[in-house]
Amino acid sequence: ETGVTQTPRHLVMGMTNKKSLKCEQHLGHNAMYWYKQSAKKPLELMFVYSLEERVENNSVPSRFSPECPNSSHLFLHLHTLQPEDSALYLCASSPTSGGATDTQYFGPGTRLTVL
Amino acid sequence: EDQVTQSPEALRLQEGESSSLNCSYTVSGLRGLFWYRQDPGKGPEFLFTLYSAGEEKEKERLKATLTKKESFLHITAPKPEDSATYLCAVARDNYGQNFVFGPGTRLSVLP
Numbered sequence: 001e002t003g004v005t006q007t008p009r010h011l012v013m014g015m016t017n018k019k020s021l022k023c024e025q026h027l028g029h030n031a032m033y034w035y036k037q038s039a040k041k042p043l044e045l046m047f048v049y050s051l052e053e054r055v056e057n058n059s060v061p062s063r064f065s066p067e068c069p070n071s072s073h074l075f076l077h078l079h080t081l082q083p084e085d086s087a088l089y090l091c092a093s094s095p096t097s098g099g100a101t102d103t104q105y106f107g108p109g110t111r112l113t114v115l
Numbered sequence: 116e117d118q119v120t121q122s123p124e125a126l127r128l129q130e131g132e133s134s135s136l137n138c139s140y141t142v143s144g145l146r147g148l149f150w151y152r153q154d155p156g157k158g159p160e161f162l163f164t165l166y167s168a169g170e171e172k173e174k175e176r177l178k179a180t181l182t183k184k185e186s187f188l189h190i191t192a193p194k195p196e197d198s199a200t201y202l203c204a205v206a207r208d209n210y211g212q213n214f215v216f217g218p219g220t221r222l223s224v225l226p
Binding site for chain 2: 004006031033040041042043045048055056058088090092094101102103104105106107108109111
């Protein structure tokens with residue numbers, strides 16, 4: 001595997017389900033990100049992790065819970081979602097974070113549909 | 116409020132018909148501007164980073180330029196495989212890796 005991978009690629013869940021999205025980066029980067037991409041809207045940054053510590057949380061509802069067990073893996077745990085949470089969820093990584101201006105490299109995304 | 120806009124929203128070109136996409140930004144302290152290409156149902160693919168006004172970068176049929184208020188992505192003699200949505204994103208002073216993304220320009224190149 002190379003670059004940034006995400007699983008699953010597609011997910012359909014009911015409003016009462018609990019599921020998790022997984023992201024893995026094979027680039028040796030220290031920072032990882034979750035983004036939400038809805039139709040007709042710009043990418044929205046949800047969470048930033050640097051060296052496994054969360055450094056940013058852009059006022060995301062608590063039904064989204066991130067986890068970063070190490071610098072290569074990132075999870076997004078989902079519970080009691082709403083239909084408006086249906087979107088493409090993108091993971092990205094970069095060499096560093098904080099004060100740097102690093103290029104972010106994206107995974108293929110998980111297309112989430114909440115029924 | 117920091118803002119990034121892109122125009123046009125959608126663009127249809129004939130194969131070989133050169134054109135430019137625009138990314139205008141209003142931010143407090145530009146640290147870098149990024150161009151990405153995104154195919155339907157896929158993640159954005161990195162194209163260029165520009166750091167200062169006057170800078171230019173080229174890759175195949177694409178050339179990105181930067182001024183103090185905007186960036187252009189010039190597409191020379193496009194091919195159908197250049198069809199995609201092109202996104203720009205801005206990194207700002209004091210915001211680290213919290214980029215502001217534009218809404219994108221959807222490019223269609225017809226054979």
